[in-house]
Structures are given as C-alpha cells and as structure tokens.
Amino acid sequence: MSDWKPKRFWKEATVVADADGHSVALDGRPVRTPAKALLVLPTRAMAEAVAAEWDAQGKVVDPESMPVTRSANAAIDKVRPQHAEVAEMLAAYGDSDLLCYRADHPDELVARQSAAWDPPLDWAETELSARLLPAAGVIHRPQDPRALAALGRRVHAMSPYHLAAFHDLVSMSGSLILGFAAALDWDRPEAIWQLSRLDELWQEEIWGVDDEARTLAERKGKAFMHAKRFYDLAG
Template sequence: MPRPSAPGARRRFWDRAEVVPEADGFSVRLDGRPVRLPGGTVLRVGSRALAEALAAEWQGAADGQKGGDFTPSELRLTRIAGTMLERIAPDRAAVIDGLLGYARHELLCYRVRYPALLVERQQQEWDPWLGWLGARYGVALRTTDGVMPVDQPAGALAGLRAVLEALPDGVLAALGVAVPALGSLVLGLALADGRLTAEQAIACATLDERTQMELWGHDAEQAGRLEMLGLDVVDAAAFLGLLRADS
C-alpha cells in the first residue's frame, strides 16, 4: 500500500536544480525551467550565495528523488525569498507597519515584579539590548512592569520606522520571519546587525519561559512550541548570512 502523502505535499518533477546568472541577478532553474513563486514571480535574487542555497534546497527536496513527494517545509529559505519578491518589493510600507507593531508591544519592555530570579534575569539579559538600541540607532523605549501596557514615544517609533525604511528588501523579509518568532523588534534588529546569533536571540526571547520551567518544571508542550519558533529564527539568520556573504 502506498504511503499517504503529507498535507500540502507536491510531486518532484525535476532531476536537477541549478543557478543561472542573468543580467539582473541569479535565477534558480529546474531542468532549465525557471522556478516560479505562487504569485508567478520568477525566483531570482541578487546574491549568488543565496541563489546557490536556494538551488540546494530544491535539489534536496523529496530526498533528491524525482517523483518523490516534498512539502514547503523543505524550502524554508525559498519561503523567505518569496516574501522578499512578492510581498515586500511591491509594498514595503505594509511590512514595515507590521514590524512596527512589535515595537509598540516590545517584549523587552514588559517586565515582571516576581519571581525575584526572573526580575534579575530580565534586567541582566534585556537591559543591554535596549541600551544597544539607543547607542546604535538613537531610539529609547520605555519599560513597564506588571500588566499595565506602556505607550512608546512617538519619536521612538518614528526613529524605528526610519531604521526599517533604510533596510534592503531581503533584510526586511528575514525580519518578517524572525521578529514574530522572537516577539521582539529589538532582538530582530540585533540579529540583522550581526550582533546576535540565532541561538543567542532565541535564548534571550525565551528567557521568561525557560525560567518558569526551571522554577516549576518542564512543560513539553511549551518546549515544543518554542522549538518550532526557534526554527524560524534560525532560517532568518541563515538568510541574513547569505545576503552578507556577497556584500
């Protein structure tokens, strides 16, 4: 009896994925035919290193076997490239607005009053990154404790908008994956700036959950959720690294 296909699975129809240099970048082709994204855009990027990584994803799909099944989860860098080409390039403003929403509720700005261990760790691990934001971009965010929300200064939000507007499409695409996973625009910017590795950013963003599990016991469901979010951050960091490779 044939094995049932995974949800969203598609059949691999190509033998070889390769990078082809073109006048405006590097396209990924499957047996000579260009890869087209869901919106019809050709998968073409400006970075050779990124194009080669995208081609490697397509070559490895379905365990490299023509006729085998593959799922979008095997094309994680392609997903980010697709966002860059089909969502950000046509409408940067919408993506920037979405990222700014995380600044309005910035994870690092919301502190607990207890337990004492977590209060201390938040100060030790989060304060330096708010300080970095001020030193690097001249933006100061307000913090609060307890459950009351805090309104960030209009000038701070305007400063962050200017920072995001200056970023290339590819970096915005990576932030569009990393920031929701981290719950923090500040940590996302530090990741994009090369100041944090994926592992460091994940550890900082999950400080609350890790401390709670340390105090009250391991929660398998929560640990699994954090692991899945961590994969998005790793993907975003890899994408950023490939963009930097040609700079």
C-alpha cells in the same frame, strides 16, 4: 483527500546571473514563485542555497525541506507587494517591545530580566539611536516617538528579502530590538532566541517542563535560526 504530490521532473538545478540578480533554472527553465513571478534573488549565495534545495529533492518534492525557497517565495509574492504595510506592522512592535515589560516581583525574576534585557536596550540606544524605556507591569506605556521613528526608518529601508526574514525574527521573539540584534549580529542568534524566552524558562524552573510547549518552542527556535540565515543570505 488527494494523495497527489509533485514529482521531480528535472535533472539539474543551476544558478543563472543576469542584470536583475540571480535566478535558478531547472534544466534551463527558470523557477517561478507560486504566484508565477520569476524567482529572482538578490545574491548568488541565496540563489545557490535555493538551487541546492532543488537538487536535494528525491523523486517526490517535499516543500518542507526547502526553507530558503519558501522564504524567497514569500519575499517576492507577499512582502514585496505590501512592503510598507509589513514594515509598519513590524515597526509597531517597538511601542510594545517584550524587553520593556518587566515583572515587579519576585526579586529574582526582576533581577534576571534586568541583567538579560538591559544590555540589548543599551545597544539599541548606541547603534540604532533609539532608547526604549522599560517599566514594571503589563499596562501599555508609550515610548518616545523619536525613538520609534528612528527604528521605523530602518525597518522601512529594508529590501523585501531582508524584511521577510526580519518579520520572523521580530514576530517570533516578540521584540523589535531583539530582531535588530539578531539581524545585525549583536550576539549569536541562539543566545538572542534564549533572551526572548526568559519568562518561559523561568516558568519551567518553577512549574516544570510542558512537553507540548517545549516542542513548540523548539520549532519556533529553528524557524528563528532560519530567518537569521535568510537575512544574511539576502546580503
């Protein structure tokens, strides 16, 4: 296995504004994505965040310390060429949304799910014109096509940068509604993330904490917070 790692070759990362948006240059040379596209960003705030990540590198480049750059690369190289497919995949979460699959026992869990998950569903009805209905059990129950269509239109209207962030907000929480709730500031992202983990937290109360599962949850939680930050940076 090769031990080669990319070395820092530049002195300064700067933000460059032009008609297409904002880009980042390393000693005057524009940064490109892994697919060799120009790294053109929709807002100055995002470009400044990317430039800061490049400036923070030491002698050896560590891609893991550059989350905004990685997300921007994904938006340009992966999401933009297949925008409709990604949007359709995410919109499909609405028909099997985490918030709509409820326990039928024990009573304490039933009450806890209702208290935690009914409010975001109520918010979605008011703010997104889409009412999703919860049901007990794990058998799929189709949602109102009109509600799903309203949610789908919003997903398809997102820019590639918003959609790249929204992908993680939805897929990590398992909920299209919680993805919208985080993106549109219904509550703090930390609180929304905890809503997505309600069943896991219940199991921890009953059976105790599994260290491996807790480590994975913490990693996913950090990624969820980054996705929210990237969504906001996209303007």
